[in-house]
Structure formats: C-alpha cells, structure tokens
Amino acid sequence: MNKLTDLSTTPWGMMNDRFTILTGNHRLLKSINSTVIRDLVRTDSPISGAQLAKITGMRPSTVQKILKNLESQGLVTKIGIGASTKMGGRPPTLWEICGHHGYAIGIQLEMNEIRAVLVNLKSQIIAEQQVATDRFASIHDIEEQIIIVIKDILQSKNIDRQQLLGIGIGVSGLVDVTRGIILRTSLLRHASPIPLRESLQKHYDIPIYIENDANAAALAEKWFGARKKTDHFVFVLVVVDKDVFGIGFGLVLKHDIYRGANMLAGEATPYDLNIKKILRDQCGFRDAHFINGQSKIDLDDVHLSDLIAAIDENPVAKDFFDSVGKIIADELTAVINLLDPQMIVIGGEIAAAKGSLFKPVQDSLRHRGLLLAERQIDIVPSSLPVNSVSLGAVSIILQQIFQEPVKAM
Numbered sequence: 001m002n003k004l005t006d007l008s009t010t011p012w013g014m015m016n017d018r019f020t021i022l023t024g025n026h027r028l029l030k031s032i033n034s035t036v037i038r039d040l041v042r043t044d045s046p047i048s049g050a051q052l053a054k055i056t057g058m059r060p061s062t063v064q065k066i067l068k069n070l071e072s073q074g075l076v077t078k079i080g081i082g083a084s085t086k087m088g089g090r091p092p093t094l095w096e097i098c099g100h101h102g103y104a105i106g107i108q109l110e111m112n113e114i115r116a117v118l119v120n121l122k123s124q125i126i127a128e129q130q131v132a133t134d135r136f137a138s139i140h141d142i143e144e145q146i147i148i149v150i151k152d153i154l155q156s157k158n159i160d161r162q163q164l165l166g167i168g169i170g171v172s173g174l175v176d177v178t179r180g181i182i183l184r185t186s187l188l189r190h191a192s193p194i195p196l197r198e199s200l201q202k203h204y205d206i207p208i209y210i211e212n213d214a215n216a217a218a219l220a221e222k223w224f225g226a227r228k229k230t231d232h233f234v235f236v237l238v239v240v241d242k243d244v245f246g247i248g249f250g251l252v253l254k255h256d257i258y259r260g261a262n263m264l265a266g267e268a269t270p271y272d273l274n275i276k277k278i279l280r281d282q283c284g285f286r287d288a289h290f291i292n293g294q295s296k297i298d299l300d301d302v303h304l305s306d307l308i309a310a311i312d313e314n315p316v317a318k319d320f321f322d323s324v325g326k327i328i329a330d331e332l333t334a335v336i337n338l339l340d341p342q343m344i345v346i347g348g349e350i351a352a353a354k355g356s357l358f359k360p361v362q363d364s365l366r367h368r369g370l371l372l373a374e375r376q377i378d379i380v381p382s383s384l385p386v387n388s389v390s391l392g393a394v395s396i397i398l399q400q401i402f403q404e405p406v407k408a409m
Contacts, residue, residue: 033058037066039402041076041095042122048082048092067095074101075121097122102165104401105150106394108213108387109142109171111135111187111243116149117390118157121165123224123398128387129153136187143199150204165401166207168393169196170216172239172246177263180210186244209396213237214266215257216392217347217382218250223395226383231255233343234335235382236328237389238350241304245273247331251339268331275302275320282323285316304349311356321353325360329368332361336370336377347382354381 037052044051049067053060070076077098081091099122108115112135118127131149136142146169154161173185180197188194197208211219218235221227235250249266251258259265276299279285285299297306310317332344350357358379382388 033062034066034070035403037063038070038075038097041067041070042097042402045096046079046082046094047096048094050092074098099124100163102163103154103159104166104168104394104397105153105164106216106390106392106397107146107149107167107169108216108389108393109146109169109187110239114145114149115387115390116153117387117394118153118159119391119394119398121398121401125391126159127153127157128390129156135189137189139188139194139196139199142187142194142196143203146200147203164204164206166209166397167200167204168209168211168216168396170211170213170389170393171196172213172248174264174267175210175212177209177211177259180208182210186246207397207400209393209400211393211396212248212250212266213239213389213392214248214250215259216250216390216396217384217388218252218257218345218392219395219399220384220388220392221345221347221382222252222255223398224384224391225388227252227343227345230343232339232341233345234332234339234341235345235347236332238324238328238346238348240273240275240278240324240348240350242276242300242302243274245271245275245278247271247328249331249335251335253339271327275304275307276300278323279316279320283316283319285319308350308352311353318356321356322360324350325357326364328357329361329364332365333368333370336365336375340375341377344377344379345382346379347385347388349385351381351385 036056040052040055041047049060049063052058053063056063067076071078075098076095078093079096080094082094084091099120101121103118103120103126106117106119112133114131114133116129117125119125129149129152131145133145136145150167154164171182171185171187173187174183175181176183180195182194182196185194196210200208214235214237217237221235227233230252231254233252235252237248237250239246247268249268251266279299279302307317307320311321328346346358346361358381362379384391
C-alpha cells in the first residue's frame with residue numbers, strides 16, 4: 001500500500017503518491033482527512049485504527065476521532081476484534097463500511113431498454129432490473145420510465161426512498177455532465193438538448209448525475225471491475241443490434257476520466273449501420289437469410305446473440321465479427337497514436353465474441369503498424385460485459401461519497 005501523508009501536519013503544497021496537498025483552511029483539511037479514512041475503510045476493510053494510522057501517517061488519535069465521527073454518522077461500523085501484535089497489548093477494533101446506511105441507483109438508457117442496478121455503500125449489488133421500452137418520444141417519456149424503474153427496484157428490496165443517496169444515469173450521445181444535459185442522443189426522435197437532471201430533480205431531492213455511456217463503462221471498470229490499478233486505458237463501448245451500431249470511447253488517464261475542454265472527448269464517428277447492414281453491405285451477404293444450425297433467419301431478425309452463438313460453425317458470423325473488428329480498429333488508430341494507452345478494454349455485449357472479435361482488431365492494428373512490441377498494449381474484454389454502464393453510473397455516486405474532496409483537488 002502507498003503511505004499517505006498526515007494532512008494535519010504536512011506543510012501545504014507537498015505531494016505524495018495519491019494526493020496533492022494544497023493550501024486550505026482547517027475545516028477543509030479535516031474534511032480531506034475524513035475522506036481519506038472513509039475511502040480506505042471502503043477498500044481495505046476489515047481494518048483497524050492502527051493500520052489506518054500506519055497507512056496514512058496520521059496520528060492514531062486523529063484516526064480514532066475520525067472513525068468515531070464516521071460511526072456517529074452511520075457510515076462505518078465495528079465488526080469485531082483483530083489479533084494482537086507480537087508485542088501484545090489490547091486487540092485492535094476492526095472497522096468496515098456500514099452497507100445499509102444508504103443506497104445508490106445506476107441506470108443505463110438504451111433505445112429499447114432501461115437497465116438499472118441498486119447497490120449499497122459497500123458497493124454490493126442488491127438488485128438489478130431490465131425493462132423493455134418503446135423508443136422515447138419526449139423527455140417526459142424518459143422521466144416517467146426512470147421514475148417507474150426507481151420505484152420498482154426500491155420496492156423489490158423494501159428499501160425506503162429516504163435511504164437513496166443518489167442516482168447516476170448513463171446514456172449514449174453528447175452529455176454536458178456539469179449541467180446534467182443530454183446535448184444530442186439517438187434515444188429521442190428530436191435532437192433538442194434534454195435537461196434530464198433538472199427534470200428529475202422535481203421528483204428527487206438528491207444528487208443526480210448524467211454521464212456518457214462509454215465514460216460510465218470506463219468508470220465501472222475502475223470501481224467494480226478489473227482495472228482498479230491500471231493508470232491509462234481506453235474503454236471501447238460497442239453497441240450493435242437490429243436498430244443501431246455505435247462506438248464510444250471512455251478515456252482513462254492517470255486513473256481518471258478525461259473529458260476534454262468541452263466535455264466531449266471520446267466521441268467516435270457516427271455510423272449509419274445495424275446488424276443487417278453490416279451483414280449485407282460489409283460482408284456481402286445479400287441472400288436475405290442467416291444460417292444458424294438448421295434454421296434460416298431473415299437478416300431483419302438476426303440478433304447479436306445469434307451471431308455469437310454461431311461463431312464456431314458459421315462463416316457468416318465470422319465475417320460479421322471480422323467486419324466489426326476492422327471498424328473498431330479504424331476508430332482506435334488515432335486514439336492509440338495520440339494517447340499511447342496501457343490497455344484497450346472492449347465492452348458491450350459484443351465482447352462475448354472474445355477472440356473472434358479481438359483477433360481482427362489486433363490484426364488490423366498490426367497491419368497499420370500500431371501494435372509494435374515497444375507499445376505493449378493489451379486488448380482485453382471488459383470484466384463487466386453486460387451491466388457496465390449502469391454500474392459506472394452508480395459508481396459516480398459512490399465516488400462522490402468516498403473520494404471527495406480529495407479527488408476534486
């Protein structure tokens with residue numbers, strides 16, 4: 001573990017491995033100390049006050065005071081007694097986050113579906129919900145569906161609405177995260193900006209965050225997934241079904257999302273494609289059927305799951321993933337040259353195709369001279385292939401609870 005600096009005694013302006021200590025007043029420094037302890041209890045529990053003092057460099061008395069304060073707020077709880085050291089003495093009290101102190105909901109808005117996940121403060125998934133929808137006609141439709149989903153998922157676990165600490169929403173398109181406005185999305189038939197946060201705050205007096213879906217998926221990899229210790233990576237969210245095809249990038253630089261000066265970094269070329277168009281126009285299958293085992297399926301009725309299931313025995317499926325892999329490589333070329341990431345993480349349901357998708361991506365990049373040995377770039381599937389966007393949306397709430405104000409510095 002990295003040793004942190006005692007914020008109560010360190011000269012202002014110094015820097016350590018995880019936090020930059022800036023000039024501030026006593027109240028701010030106390031808040032930062034509390035945030036550091038709170039997040040360490042979240043990540044390293046069960047943990048004792050002595051361990052926290054050793055990791056942070058804070059005085060044991062400072063740590064105990066913070067723990068008592070967090071306990072009085074209901075955020076942390078004692079879970080038992082640890083073993084004494086070789087030197088003997090009083091056995092240490094062990095602490096962990098109090099999971100049922102509060103809950104957060106993450107929502108993914110898709111063209112024909114809403115996915116929601118309910119988690120507690122220990123980042124444990126309590127409930128998940130998937131609801132089919134028609135294409136939204138207005139912001140009122142979106143608002144109404146979100147309210148229903150939130151009500152249903154809370155009732156499914158008998159959780160009082162007053163225990164809900166925040167709502168995060170991931171959506172495809174251009175998002176102004178500061179104002180909570182969807183600037184452009186294919187979810188609605190009209191292209192006007194959608195002030196979704198303002199609309200929902202008429203119903204919920206809690207923090208509400210709107211995020212681009214690719215950024216949300218990248219956050220999920222950092223918070224819930226396998227990339228907690230990866231400094232720089234690009235999350236490639238690929239959405240493909242009967243109606244749409246889209247690619248978005250979540251850019252993680254120095255452990256944080258890079259959004260750009262106008263909050264629009266990571267946008268890829270828009271494509272007028274879907275499964276049928278890829279099979280017909282990219283792969284050249286114009287005979288209007290897809291062979292899956294002994295059955296014939298019209299191209300209009302081919303689902304991504306059909307193609308994934310047929311990977312091993314069907315050349316049509318292989319050609320489909322070859323074509324998609326080349327499109328992904330086309331989009332990644334400039335990103336790799338510009339950012340030189342450690343890793344490319346491919347997410348979305350299509351990641352279940354594994355090598356049938358990743359090999360054409362790697363081959364296409366290698367053909368461009370981009371996967372040189374010197375780069376050492378790994379291309380891997382998301383560790384959260386299905387619900388990464390909703391989990392990423394909920395991680396925004398957890399991040400605000402556990403890592404502010406330190407993250408803001």
